[in-house]
Amino acid sequence: MAEPVVAAEGVARWFDVKRARVTALESVSFEIRAGEVVTVLGTNGAGKTTLTKILSTLLLPSRGTVLVNGHDVAADPRGARAATGVIFGGDRGLYTRLSGRDNLRFFGMLSGVGRRDLRQRLPGALEQVGLAGAADRAVETYSKGMRQRLHIAIGLIGRPRVLLLDEPTVGLDPVEAQRLRAAVADLRADGAAIMLTSHNLLDVERLADRVLMLRGGRITHDLPLPEFVRQVGHTATVTVRGRGRPPAPGALPDGVTVSEVADVDGGWEATFYLRGWDRQTFDYLGGFMADADVLDCAVRESRVDDAFARLAGAVG
Amino acid sequence: MTTADLWRAGESVRMGVRLYLAEYPPRILATTVWPRAVLQCLFLTLLGRVVGGAEGARFAFVGAAALIVTLRTTTGLSDMPMRDKLYGTLPRVHTGHLSPIVVLATRTVPYLVDALVAVVLCLLVVGPVTGNAATSLALAPLLPLYAVVVLTSAAAGLACAALAVRAGVDELIGNGLSYLIIAVGGVLIPPGVLGWADALGSVLPIRHGLQAIRAALAGEPWLAHLAAELGVGLGWALLALVTVARQTRRARRRGDTDFY
Amino acid sequence: MSAVAEVLWTGARHQLQTMRVGWRVAVIVAAIQPVVFLLITLGAWPDGSAAATTRSATGVLLTAFWGATVWGGAAILRRERAEGTIGALLTGVRDPRLVLVGKAFGASLGSVATIMTTIALVLALLGRPVAVAEPGWYAVGLLAVLASGTALGTLLSCLFLMTRHGPELSSALMYPVFLLAGLLIPVDMIPAWLRPAAWVVSLHWAQRFLTGSAQGAPDWPALGAVVLLTVGYLGAGIALFGRIGRLVRERGTVDHS
Numbered sequence: 001m002a003e004p005v006v007a008a009e010g011v012a013r014w015f016d017v018k019r020a021r022v023t024a025l026e027s028v029s030f031e032i033r034a035g036e037v038v039t040v041l042g043t044n045g046a047g048k049t050t051l052t053k054i055l056s057t058l059l060l061p062s063r064g065t066v067l068v069n070g071h072d073v074a075a076d077p078r079g080a081r082a083a084t085g086v087i088f089g090g091d092r093g094l095y096t097r098l099s100g101r102d103n104l105r106f107f108g109m110l111s112g113v114g115r116r117d118l119r120q121r122l123p124g125a126l127e128q129v130g131l132a133g134a135a136d137r138a139v140e141t142y143s144k145g146m147r148q149r150l151h152i153a154i155g156l157i158g159r160p161r162v163l164l165l166d167e168p169t170v171g172l173d174p175v176e177a178q179r180l181r182a183a184v185a186d187l188r189a190d191g192a193a194i195m196l197t198s199h200n201l202l203d204v205e206r207l208a209d210r211v212l213m214l215r216g217g218r219i220t221h222d223l224p225l226p227e228f229v230r231q232v233g234h235t236a237t238v239t240v241r242g243r244g245r246p247p248a249p250g251a252l253p254d255g256v257t258v259s260e261v262a263d264v265d266g267g268w269e270a271t272f273y274l275r276g277w278d279r280q281t282f283d284y285l286g287g288f289m290a291d292a293d294v295l296d297c298a299v300r301e302s303r304v305d306d307a308f309a310r311l312a313g314a315v316g
Numbered sequence: 317m318t319t320a321d322l323w324r325a326g327e328s329v330r331m332g333v334r335l336y337l338a339e340y341p342p343r344i345l346a347t348t349v350w351p352r353a354v355l356q357c358l359f360l361t362l363l364g365r366v367v368g369g370a371e372g373a374r375f376a377f378v379g380a381a382a383l384i385v386t387l388r389t390t391t392g393l394s395d396m397p398m399r400d401k402l403y404g405t406l407p408r409v410h411t412g413h414l415s416p417i418v419v420l421a422t423r424t425v426p427y428l429v430d431a432l433v434a435v436v437l438c439l440l441v442v443g444p445v446t447g448n449a450a451t452s453l454a455l456a457p458l459l460p461l462y463a464v465v466v467l468t469s470a471a472a473g474l475a476c477a478a479l480a481v482r483a484g485v486d487e488l489i490g491n492g493l494s495y496l497i498i499a500v501g502g503v504l505i506p507p508g509v510l511g512w513a514d515a516l517g518s519v520l521p522i523r524h525g526l527q528a529i530r531a532a533l534a535g536e537p538w539l540a541h542l543a544a545e546l547g548v549g550l551g552w553a554l555l556a557l558v559t560v561a562r563q564t565r566r567a568r569r570r571g572d573t574d575f576y
Numbered sequence: 577m578s579a580v581a582e583v584l585w586t587g588a589r590h591q592l593q594t595m596r597v598g599w600r601v602a603v604i605v606a607a608i609q610p611v612v613f614l615l616i617t618l619g620a621w622p623d624g625s626a627a628a629t630t631r632s633a634t635g636v637l638l639t640a641f642w643g644a645t646v647w648g649g650a651a652i653l654r655r656e657r658a659e660g661t662i663g664a665l666l667t668g669v670r671d672p673r674l675v676l677v678g679k680a681f682g683a684s685l686g687s688v689a690t691i692m693t694t695i696a697l698v699l700a701l702l703g704r705p706v707a708v709a710e711p712g713w714y715a716v717g718l719l720a721v722l723a724s725g726t727a728l729g730t731l732l733s734c735l736f737l738m739t740r741h742g743p744e745l746s747s748a749l750m751y752p753v754f755l756l757a758g759l760l761i762p763v764d765m766i767p768a769w770l771r772p773a774a775w776v777v778s779l780h781w782a783q784r785f786l787t788g789s790a791q792g793a794p795d796w797p798a799l800g801a802v803v804l805l806t807v808g809y810l811g812a813g814i815a816l817f818g819r820i821g822r823l824v825r826e827r828g829t830v831d832h833s
Contacts, residue, residue: 013571015570053571056407056411057411057568058407058567058568059569059570059571060568060569077411077568078413081411081412082413086407086408086411088404088407092403093403093404093405093407094404094405095331095335095338095403095405096403097335097338098331098334098338102331102334105331106327107408107412109327109412109413109414110408110411110412110413111413112413114320114323115320115323138338154408340744347748348741348744348745348747348748349744351748352751355748355751355752355754356751358751359754359755359761362755362761362765363617363760363761366760366762366765367616485600487600487601488600488601488603491604491608492603495608495609495611495612498612498616499612499616504616505615505616
């Protein structure tokens with residue numbers, strides 16, 4: 001297995017606010033390896049932004065160590081920065097009255113790219129994110145998607161080994177969001193270690209290899225994506241709607257649970273949670289529907305948002 | 317300092333010029349910024365005439381030509397760091413390969429050039445219009461002394477801007493300092509009239525520089541005044557340096573640089 | 577209270593609250609600026625006579641008021657645009673012109689009050705007496721100044737909305753009036769061919785009326801000129817605001833937020 005490019009060990013961060021100590025992170029340990037995308041999930045205030053700030057050297061940890069490409073973010077921020085690219089989400093973080101090229105050139109210089117390299121990389125970087133044609137226009141004339149692509153170019157111009165993406169698809173239309181995900185997937189293929197925070201669970205499903213779940217500043221789960229989804233307790237939800245008298249659910253086979261059969265708009269609705277699909281399950285659902293006047297049957301696979309909602313609400 | 321560092325500083329100057337021209341395009345410089353400088357100089361010169369007749373006007377003209385540099389330095393520079401805060405670019409500046417103080421200092425270059433342009437315009441326009449053409453001519457060789465005043469007031473402007481950026485009081489501090497210089501900088505009120513003004517003015521930029529200019533104009537020794545002005549400027553530059561370094565450290569300790 | 581007065585007063589009160597929150601600009605133009613001008617100009621009449629002090633204080637009041645108008649009242653719409661609230665103002669049920677005039681009045685009221693307080697404090701500290709022979713007419717003159725500032729604020733606010741360089745324009749507009757209106761610098765010090773420029777500045781006439789009232793000889797034609805110019809500014813401002821409202825809808829240049 002590849003060596004970890006990011007290694008956090010016992011990271012804690014607290015803030016003293018008006019004599020009260022507020023803990024944002026507590027004993028956080030994890031690793032990210034080359035070619036791996038780790039997604040950090042958590043409700044607002046869970047500590048995601050604090051963690052991203054620490055990794056990007058904007059904030060010192062109160063305790064613990066974080067090594068980025070072997071450089072301690074507290075003791076050797078310059079070394080850590082040289083290996084890190086940060087891609088912000090949203091409209092801000094750009095000199096909007098200047099052109100995309102001016103922004104990229106300046107931030108490229110700040111991110112440590114040398115003179116010759118910068119001159120060589122600029123056209124390709126703009127081309128890569130589809131901004132070559134608009135490179136000399138003021139950023140204030142860009143759409144949200146174009147601004148986000150410029151953020152990507154800025155984050156990538158230093159060819160970082162570690163990429164931090166903070167809500168990268170916020171405000172993007174589905175086409176732009178998909179384009180961004182494709183770009184991130186390419187980076188993973190090129191061997192970058194990527195940490196992604198996002199409230200857009202489609203980003204997580206499409207990109208994540210592993211999920212870190214933060215709650216109250218602690219990591220409650222650190223699991224590969226499929227295993228994280230299984231935390232919801234079932235793999236699919238089947239919703240059956242019908243009219244007339246609702247049939248009794250009867251004896252449920254192993255791996256099937258049912259919510260209460262509810263009256264809905266003059267009819268009824270029954271929701272079944274399935275741990276997996278097998279012969280018994282098919283037979284049971286077939287029998288249930290054979291005895292009823294069924295109007296509709298919908299099958300929905302369990303997804304990240306189900307797991308997230310369950311864990312965010314239930315894990316204390 | 318390596319060649320790479322010099323190149324980075326040069327890139328920062330270039331970015332500073334681009335940002336400056338985006339904020340103040342040439343048509344705005346020509347139609348509002350420079351006319352304002354000339355008109356302010358004219359106003360103060362005429363006010364000097366109201367207060368002290370022809371001699372008062374001459375005294376005020378020499379002072380006003382120095383004072384108008386504050387439009388680009390103490391006042392103009394006050395919103396420069398604030399702009400990074402507004403754009404949300406501070407995090408990248410703080411984590412860049414160039415020290416934030418170097419970014420800040422290199423971005424002042426267009427402001428300094430503009431301030432000197434304003435002085436030249438005042439000598440060209442206000443002197444002849446107010447009957448001080450001879451004074452303008454006599455002041456022309458003393459432009460290097462005005463350049464020193466530009467530098468020292470820029471140092472004060474940077475220090476104030478750095479101090480103001482957290483509290484968001486950049487306008488107040490920058491303009492407040494400029495008005496303070498009008499009142500106690502020896503621009504219109506000669507040194508020796510108000511004791512408290514002399515004491516306060518002695519630690520502000522411009523006052524000693526103006527004394528050097530007036531002494532040189534009168535054919536008197538002026539080097540001691542110049543040294544005092546440079547000393548005051550150095551003090552303000554150190555304050556700016558310490559403030560920015562402290563804020564950068566504090567931002568990392570507290571994480572209070574806006575992430576976006 | 578009639579509906580019109582209610583909208584005007586709500587606008588004025590809102591602007592006063594805005595000024596309280598954004599006190600920094602008010603402190604510069606309505607407190608620091610008059611203090612500095614007073615320190616300089618009082619030196620012109622070292623005898624400290626009440627008449628000279630009153631003349632000086634009136635000049636400083638009007639000078640600082642003009643500064644406050646270009647930085648306060650004239651910036652109303654620009655700030656609304658920056659805050660993203662101009663859409664709500666333009667699409668409200670209440671007449672946006674009344675709201676704007678109300679806000680401009682609030683800005684003028686706040687400025688006059690702050691400047692007068694500052695001047696009174698400085699004069700008290702320096703122990704310089706003032707003398708106003710016709711205090712009633714002097715107060716009428718101040719009311720005229722208040723109205724004129726409201727009208728100027730309305731007009732300039734609309735003009736400044738047409739450009740992104742409002743602050744630079746504000747800055748550039750201050751000194752022509754300082755120079756030409758005869759507020760601190762007597763008009764006879766200005767070249768003769770430039771003097772007619774003062775005729776279109778209401779504060780020039782206000783200065784004549786106030787100074788005359790202080791000396792016991794109110795200048796009635798000057799008061800008439802203040803009123804006429806004020807009506808003219810207000811009419812032009814309201815017409816321009818209507819045009820802006822149409823342009824905004826034609827071009828869709830203002831967002832809802």
